Amino acid sequence: MSRRxxxxxxxxxxxxxxxxxxxxxxxxxxxxxxxxxxxEDEAHADLRLLFAAGQKSVVVGxxxxxxxxxxxxxxxxxxREDFRTKGPSNYAHGKQVELQ
Amino acid sequence: MYTYNDFDExxxxxxxxxxxxxxxxxxxxxxxxxxxxxxRLMNGLYLQLHAYMLRVxxxxxxxxxxxxxxxxxxxxxxxxxxxxxxxxxxxxxxxxKLKDVPQILSDLADVEMHALQTSGNTIRNVTADHxxxxxxxxxxxxxxxxxxLRQWSTDHPEFQFLPRKFKIAVSGAVHDRAVTLAHDIGVRxxxxxxxxxxxxxxxGGGLGRTPMVGKIIKDxxxxxxxxxxxxxxxxxxNLLGRRDNKYKARIKITVFENGLEEFSRLVEDRFAVIxxxxxxxxxxxxxxxxxxxxxxxxxxxxIDGYLDRLNRDGAFRAWVDTNIAAHKVDSYAIVTVSTKxxxxxxxxxxxxxxxxxxxxxxxxxxxxxxxxHEQNVILPHVHRSNLPAVYDALRQIDMATANVGLISDxxxxxxxxxxxxxxxxxxxxAQEIALRFEALKLEHEVGPLKIKISGCINACGHHHVGxxxxxGLDRAGVENYQITLGGDGTEDTVIGEKTGPGFSxxxxxxxxxxxxxxxxxxxxxxxxxxxxxYRRVGMAxxxxxxxxxxxxxxxx
Numbered sequence: 001m002s003r004r005x006x007x008x009x010x011x012x013x014x015x016x017x018x019x020x021x022x023x024x025x026x027x028x029x030x031x032x033x034x035x036x037x038x039x040e041d042e043a044h045a046d047l048r049l050l051f052a053a054g055q056k057s058v059v060v061g062x063x064x065x066x067x068x069x070x071x072x073x074x075x076x077x078x079x080r081e082d083f084r085t086k087g088p089s090n091y092a093h094g095k096q097v098e099l100q
Numbered sequence: 101m102y103t104y105n106d107f108d109e110x111x112x113x114x115x116x117x118x119x120x121x122x123x124x125x126x127x128x129x130x131x132x133x134x135x136x137x138x139x140r141l142m143n144g145l146y147l148q149l150h151a152y153m154l155r156v157x158x159x160x161x162x163x164x165x166x167x168x169x170x171x172x173x174x175x176x177x178x179x180x181x182x183x184x185x186x187x188x189x190x191x192x193x194x195x196x197k198l199k200d201v202p203q204i205l206s207d208l209a210d211v212e213m214h215a216l217q218t219s220g221n222t223i224r225n226v227t228a229d230h231x232x233x234x235x236x237x238x239x240x241x242x243x244x245x246x247x248x249l250r251q252w253s254t255d256h257p258e259f260q261f262l263p264r265k266f267k268i269a270v271s272g273a274v275h276d277r278a279v280t281l282a283h284d285i286g287v288r289x290x291x292x293x294x295x296x297x298x299x300x301x302x303x304g305g306g307l308g309r310t311p312m313v314g315k316i317i318k319d320x321x322x323x324x325x326x327x328x329x330x331x332x333x334x335x336x337x338n339l340l341g342r343r344d345n346k347y348k349a350r351i352k353i354t355v356f357e358n359g360l361e362e363f364s365r366l367v368e369d370r371f372a373v374i375x376x377x378x379x380x381x382x383x384x385x386x387x388x389x390x391x392x393x394x395x396x397x398x399x400x401x402x403i404d405g406y407l408d409r410l411n412r413d414g415a416f417r418a419w420v421d422t423n424i425a426a427h428k429v430d431s432y433a434i435v436t437v438s439t440k441x442x443x444x445x446x447x448x449x450x451x452x453x454x455x456x457x458x459x460x461x462x463x464x465x466x467x468x469x470x471x472x473h474e475q476n477v478i479l480p481h482v483h484r485s486n487l488p489a490v491y492d493a494l495r496q497i498d499m500a501t502a503n504v505g506l507i508s509d510x511x512x513x514x515x516x517x518x519x520x521x522x523x524x525x526x527x528x529x530a531q532e533i534a535l536r537f538e539a540l541k542l543e544h545e546v547g548p549l550k551i552k553i554s555g556c557i558n559a560c561g562h563h564h565v566g567x568x569x570x571x572g573l574d575r576a577g578v579e580n581y582q583i584t585l586g587g588d589g590t591e592d593t594v595i596g597e598k599t600g601p602g603f604s605x606x607x608x609x610x611x612x613x614x615x616x617x618x619x620x621x622x623x624x625x626x627x628x629x630x631x632x633x634y635r636r637v638g639m640a641x642x643x644x645x646x647x648x649x650x651x652x653x654x655x656x
Contacts, residue, residue, distance in 0.1 A: 016127070
């Protein structure tokens, strides 16, 4: 039996600055994960990933990452994805200050 | 130090121009990522967790003040005002923008630096003893040999698509400060029974997933045979190496699977073929390289001021005690500048600090600086009369921390704060351990103790050879830290032994404290170091302190 599909977001790095970005439901790329499209259906996830992978001049390395619905939008479930929404822990650099 | 000739200059400039064109084509969409990726990696450009990362080689860890100032300029202009010195004598910039990278490489070329072969399945930056040319226990300066290997390996047509990356380290001293036994090839400058200087060649060492201590494949090699012999080793591995499985592709596995004897036989066969093709041009080149490594014009000055300061200033004396090493000239000292002020990120230096270090090196250090694999900055030639001035200048930039070789002088890889391969964070663990022992005021009481932390199994943080090694893993979606004890990265290299189950991010510092307290309680005297005590008593008391006491507390 195949594993049950868990909700996902499409994420990648921005080609020009390498920043972590997420795909929105209206085909934009956002630097704020809570604006991402939370995908509950596996077939739809595959389609969205194909769409992302086609954006070769915008993004690098698109993949599906596990997420859950939070009060303000999708939230990461794994610590690696959580760090991608914030930036490094040793300096106030990256999203933790840029998204303020 | 080595100065580029017309060939070097043209080669580096051509590569910069090629990469500028490749970046332009990538941004315009002509070049897809699949094709661009190997090209950017050839030029040291990675894509990490939050941004691109540019890894710049500091060949055998040597640089002058002009180069250090340029590294500062790059940190300030294209990055966030700092750079990270690594365990392979590179500097990494964590935040460059893709479009800026060609200009950064051009700025590097202006000071005879580059990012070539700092990534990919090639022969990487050749590293060397950071005390090279200065150490009291040195047989010969390893840098000319390292430079010869760098020139030979750069763009070597046979070795651009190796089974995996390949790392060479060179040591010229009695004490091995270059971790030669944990490299794919370790080159040690030694004397034979007749007193002639030659090379001992070590092969098949490495850390990572399957840590192995290198084996001596050639006890003594005449100097003129170095390049053909090393070429034979790499050539044999290039054909024999396991390209089917990247975890088994390093030369350590090839030597292990085939046996040293068989591997050595194949190398000798290959050497017999290659040796006659080396006409001696390499030796002429080496002689020319040697002319760039002239001994500095040492000063002759009274050291009364230094002795006076030692007598009246305890903080200065403490710094001299920990951060100064013996120089081959008595009136000189080797200064290790710690990047590890308690709570700082190991290896990180700001642009302002880099400029000040360049000034100090230029004024008091015969214009020489080094980067150590332990992520510190070295001033290899400082006359003792200048030590007070150097110390005062370092205090001005907050880099006079007297902790070299002590518990807070921690090696830590970037870990999951930056690295896309990492499975857990390293930097905040290092920060917390350093702050903990500073708060306990135990650092000097504990004495020599090397903690090394890696954020994944690839072991960039050399955790296997730490007296205390820490490996950060992802265990079911949670950061978990495995401890090893008894590792040693010197000429007596030993791979540390696992204590048992790992510890959480929240409890790893407590676990390290329990280990250190156990050591303090069982050492025979203050002279018995942690490593000596561990070798005497073994794992049991530490294991008990880590696990049984914890269990007892839980049961209360």
